[in-house]
Amino acid sequence: MIKYDHVAKTYTDIPVLKDVSFEINRGDLFVLVGPSGSGKTTLLKMFNRLTVPTDGDVYYQGKKIKDYDLQQLRLKTGYVLQESSLFPNLNIQDNIAIQLEQQGVDKEQRHHRAQELLRAVEMDPQIYARRMPNELSGGEQQRVGIIRALAAKPEVILMDEPFSALDPVVRHQLQDLVLRLQKQTHTTIIFVTHDMQEALRLGTKIAVLKDGILQQVGMPQEIINRPATEFVKEFFHGHNFHFSLTDILDNGLGEKIAIKQTDLP
Ligand code: ADP
16 A cells, blocks of 8 residues: 655765665554664655655555645645644644645534544543643643544554653553554554554554664564564664563554563574
């Protein structure tokens, strides 16, 4: 459904992505993981054309991203960033519904959809609909950021380190929320993180990047059991990996993937 085909990116002679190829299926929660500066955001932004490859192409449903009408492409795509990107001068309800307004949906329906989404993430519309973004906690703002991305029923949602500024408890709750919403809506998600625990917890498929080079693409258990490079092995097993892998490999669908630490290579 999505194909990155020999993609490269160079900024003023400095290569930041080198010959990266992978495919994403419909309904995947595809995680791009790697250290800071490894090229994850650059790859993500190629999908909604905030950046263009210097070489190679990205395809969506068999058509080159560069051949899409930009507005059509952006309508198909939700985008969630690390810092709240809510419009500070719009209340929560209008923030959620703004893309629907651009699509010509009438006010009553927009508000209905916004309130329905708020309820879906356990935020009572009576309390939250008319609040301003600065009257919400960081976690609540990201919650709204996620439902805003879902409001226009996009086919693909791009998430760029959406939870890295949040404390571990809230981060965990929002990871659960993403798993639940994705299961309900079957939206394809590309999720960027530098946090390996987050990658293992969320990903149906994981791509590991280092210095612009794709190290491995696979399901979480493949990455853990059969790391393709020394880097992948170190990255996932290196430091203080004392938490239970069975715990983080709970994919939120009630199916624990039974990998014990004794199974590790
Ligand atoms: P990550 O998301 O993995 O942290 P990025 O994709 O943001 O990595 O960045 C990859 C590399 O590209 C970094 O070295 C970064 O400094 C560089 N880079 C990103 N955007 C630009 C830009 N607009 N101009 C020059 N260099 C950039």
